[in-house]
Amino acid sequence: MSLKGGMRGMNWDEWKEREKMYACWLCNFPYIGNKQLHRLSEICGGPEGVYLASTEIWGGVLSPEQVTRLKEYTARWPPGKSYDRMREQGIRIVTVKDTEYPKRLKDISDAPYGLFIRGTFPEENVPAVAVIGARECSEYGKYVAKQLGAVLGRYHITVISGMARGIDCISQESALEAGGSSVGVLGCGVDICYPAQNRELYNRLARTGAVLSSYPLGTPALPQNFPPRNRIVSGLADVVVVVEARVKSGTLITVDMALEQGREVYVVPGRVTDRLSDGCNRLLRQGAGALLDMEEFVEEVWELYQRKGGAACRGILQGAAASDTMTARGLHLPSELAVVYQALDFSPRSAEEIREKLPEKCREQQIVSCLMRLCVEKLAIQISPGRFCRTGEESYE
Amino acid sequence: MFSTIFSGALLGVRAYLVSVEVDISRGLPAFYMVGSLSMEVRESRERVTVALKNVGLDIPPSRVTVNLSPADRRKEGTAFDLPIAVGILEASCIIPQGSAEGVLFLGELGLNGELKSARGVLPVVQEAAASGIKECIVPKANEREGAVIPGVTVRGASHILEIIHFLRAEKNEREAILQAVWVDTKQFFESERNMNGEKTNFCEVTGQDMARRAAEIAAAGFHNLLMVGPPGAGKSMIAKRIPGILPALTLEESLEVTSIVSVAGLMEEGEALVTERPFRSPHHTISQPALIGGNAVPRPGMISLAHRGVLFLDELPEFQRTVLDALRQPIEDRRVNIARAGGNVTYPSDFMLVCAMNPCPCGYYPDRNRCHCTEAQVRRYMGRVSGPILDRIDLCVELQPVDFFSLREKTGSESSEEIRKRVSKARQRQKERFAGTNYRFNGDIEASVIEKYCDLGMEEQHCMEQLYHSLQLSARAYHRILRVARTIADLEEAEQINTEHIMEASFYRPSLEYWGY
Structure with a gap:
């Protein structure tokens, strides 16, 4: 059945659903790179086209080994079967071609072809800030992450992070706590909760925010998955904030990617004697923005967002500021x-x-x-x- | 001919009298030993016959039967050599009939007839005195140990010939041959006690005020203590000094401790009484029987040797989990019952448990500048200490790394004597409080009677309630805080527990979040 024939026989929604089914089939194939995905889809005119294409066309992009693997995979998981399985788990797939695909992510080089999403992706007409930092963080880091998450949540700025232990999960939790929205980007299949102790956050994100991943379902959390994941974290955000990082750390990889993608990088300064702040302080020296005051930072983020042409909906801001003064209470201690x-x-x-x-x-x-x-x-x-x-x-x- | 000689055997830390009956009659030459004997008692046949031959005594070929009565109790050890030898001598008329009447013999023989030290002399002599025996002959090495018991004459001999000589002599000449040993127990005890405490002193510990305070509270209320800290912070140093701030042993306690050491065969030659509080620090590779006591032939373990003193477990997470778990029941019951095929014995184990550990595999958590351990690694390390053991620890204190300046600064630390004065006062208060009950220290108070002994006023109750909610305490932790608060109040010489005491006690609780339970 040709693509056109398919279109004539069914309405737009049905066609969309079919496309998604094939996208799910294609993106769940583990032995294929992101670039190859893009090319294959371009040559064949969409995931369904890829499915219907002959092995020669596949062979034009993929290695012979990949072709045999893809054949085996298709025999085991026909598109319908894997799609149904995915929908049962409440997971959607979004490809670059779809309108729901995050706009910020579209612009970056090497944008993931398909994203598996659990939950609903938050509104895109507000700024998004990626909060990243060490997993083994200090109490200081915990405190800043908590405050930052809460302020961002209160001002309806989306918090993007990797749902890892430490800074990531603390900032995301407190953003949700403050009524904001958040997106967790995983380095494993989106159906897997890694780390397992963040199950509660995972469930909350699935309910009130989104968890997403570019990896096929069921992919375990392998160390090599995390650097590519980081590019999505920074790609989804307008601004990247580093709360705490050692000199050699995965956090700094994210910063490099953010700079490549043209994102603003802000850093929480630390003491010079703290090894956990070394990475941050170095970035400061290299010219990163310093996050000194949460409210000021929020202002800057909004300004930046508007300069970039973001829709102005700062009406929310005033209300948030008012509620903010209400919560800070004076202390009267002996x-x-x-x-x-x-x-x-x-x-x-x-x-x-x-x-x-x-x-x-x-x-x-x-x-x-x-x-x-x-x-x-x-x-x-x-x-x-x-x-x-x-x-x-x-x-x- | 037939003879009966008194001796003694051990059962746990107590002894019972054994009569060694020897019969020599005509018949085919033979040597029979009966009476539920272990291997080493049977071997005594060889030692005795060879020793007698080597001192020039000829036992004519005859039929020798030795019975150790009561014959149904299993007998162990080598201390029956001497009574068997004396029995044979009397039965073969080498010494006069009846010359060994009313005398208890104990000792191992060498092949040359020399007398070697024996295990458990103190409990045997104690039992002898209790059953009306007036005279005991023991190896020279153990004479002072036996002599602390009043009402019984103890003589030490170093060779079988001396004993033969002694038994052949008339009653009035005997004293000249083997002199009775006298130890003025009270005076000896006092003088020994004054000599102790000089070796280690708390004033050598600089800084670590929190740990010093925790050690003081623990000593005052006989609470179990856990010290967490980086390597080299002084955990073992403090632990070693805890016996020094406990009140000195009383004579009864000293006799108990000496009995155990004597049963374990660890008395030094010529030592009369153990007057120092025991401090036992087993290596973390210790096996369960070595710690608890046991073996096929029950012997007291480390926990019994630490009776009335301190059992110090350094590197707590490195101990085998099963070994630590076996500590639970002895800690509760203050004695341990060991049941083996070879017998069923009970040893006392009333010790204060002091543990030390690093906070993480590298030792520097939560100093994130030095510690790179992941949260999971730290949790796993902590998790090696089983919850039930942690439940039995009332006080937990963290030690800080020692900096250079506090090492240099040698002044200002209190000495053990000053601390001991306060501890003794607190103990006196507890003694009055618990008079006529099973409890002795605040550390013993059970949950069921905690309200009786740790009475709180309105304000204090409110304070505990706040603590309970904000620190998310468990019922166990709640009781622990009350027990420790009681001891702190005793140290401050306060009748009532006040909020300050409670707050301080709650600081030393082993907190749940930290341990990941």
Whole structure:
């Protein structure tokens, strides 16, 4: 059956559905590169065309080995079967040719041919910010990621991230918490929750945001999958924020890709003694933007977005700002607690270190009980038997 | 001819009297030994006959039968050599009939007739005294150990000939041959006690105020303690000094400890009493029988040797999980029952558990500048310590890496004596509180009676409620905090637990989030 014949016999929606079925078949084939996908589809005029094309045409793009594998694969998973299986799991496929395909991603070189999406992709007429950083992050990183996610969520800026442990998942969680939307880009099949402990976030994203991946369903999370995944993370965003990164890290790969794609890069500065902030501070030196104030940053993101020709819908902004002032409440702590609270930091400090910082000497019993009181008030957390951090729930002046 | 000699055998840390009956009669030459004997007791036939031959005594070929009564209890050890030899001597009329009456013998013989040290002299002599025996002859090496028991004459001999000489002599000449050993237990105990505590002292530990405080609380309430910290922070150093801040052993405690050491055969030659609090620190490769006690022939394990003292487990996650899990019941019951084919014995195991561990495989977590361990690695490392063991630990404290300045600064640390004074006071309060009950220390308080002993006022109850919710405590953790708060209140000499005490106690709780439970 030729492509035209197919079109004549059915309406637009049905044809679209057929195309998707074949796209699903094609994109689920694991032994094919992204460039090859693009070329094959171009030559044959769409995924259905690829399916109907002769092996010679396949051979024009693919190696003989790939052709045999594709044949075997097709025999095992006829298009209808794999498509039905996918739909049962609530997963959609979007190809470059589709209108739902994220616009920002279309512009990047090496845009993934097909994306598997679970959930609904958020509105594209708002800015999107990728928040990335170390998996093994410090309390400081956790705090910034949490604040940043919340502010972005409040101002309806989409948070893009990789759903990994640490910075990724914290920023995404707090964005959803604040009522924002978020997109998780996976380095494995979209039907797999990796890392498994983020199951809750995964489910939430599937409900209120989107989880997407360019990898065939069932692909395990292999290390080599992550750098290509990172290009999607930065590609989906207007601005990339690095919260914490060591000098050698996957986060910096994402930054390189973001720069290639022409995305703005912002960095959260850290202390020069923190190894976890080395990567960030280096980027600063190389000219990355510094994220110093969350609200200011949000302003800048909006400006940038509008300059790029984004639709102005800043009406939301005013409302958000108003609700923001409502949440920040002043703290009235007894003086001894206030002193101890001020000695706390986002990096873990031991009770002994805190005592050193106090203006007057006091016994360890007193320090300890003040610290525990702060924990009860949720102003501090005991992250290990002897060390405490600020939680940063409130801004205390 | 027939003779009966007294000796003793061990059952757990107690002893029972054994009468060694020897019969020599005419007939085909033979040597029979009966009475449920183990291999080493049977071998005593060879040692005794050869030793007697080598000291120049001729036993004419005859039919010798030795019975160790009560014959249904299994007997072990080499201490029956001497009573068997004396029995043979009496039955063959080499020493006068009745000369060994009312005397208990204990000791191993060498082939040259020399007497070697024996295991468990203290409990045997104790039992002898209790059953009315007036005189004991033991190897020279163990004489002081036996002599601490009042009401019984203990003589030490180094060779079988001395004993033969002694038994042949008239009653009034005997004292000149083998002198009775006297140890003035009370005075000896006091003088020994004063000599202790000089070796290690808390003033050598610089910095680590939190850990020092935790050790003090643990010592005062007999709580189990866990120290987490990077390598070289001083975990073992503090652990070694904990026995020094515990109140000194009382005489009864000292006798208990000495019995166990004596049963384990670990008494030093000429040592009379163990007067120092035991401190046992087994290597982490220790096997379960070595820790708990046991073997085919039950012997006290490390936990019993640490009775009334400190059992220190360094590198806690490296211990085999099954070994650690076996600790649960002895910690609860304060004694351990070992049932084997060879017998069923109970050893006391009332020890304070002190553990130390690194926070992660590399040792520097949560210092992210130095530690590259992933969250999962840290969790896995922590997870090696089983939850049930953690449940039995009341106090958990983290040590900080020692910096250069605190190493240089040698002043300002309290000495063990000062801490011990406070601990003793707190213990005195506990003694009064628990008078007439099964409990002795705050660490023993069970959940069912916690409200009776850890009574809270309105404000304190509110405080506990807040803690319970904000720290997401479990019921166990809640009780732990109360127990520790009680001890802190005792240390501060407060009748009532106040919120400060509770807050401090909650700081030392092994927190659930940290352990990933």
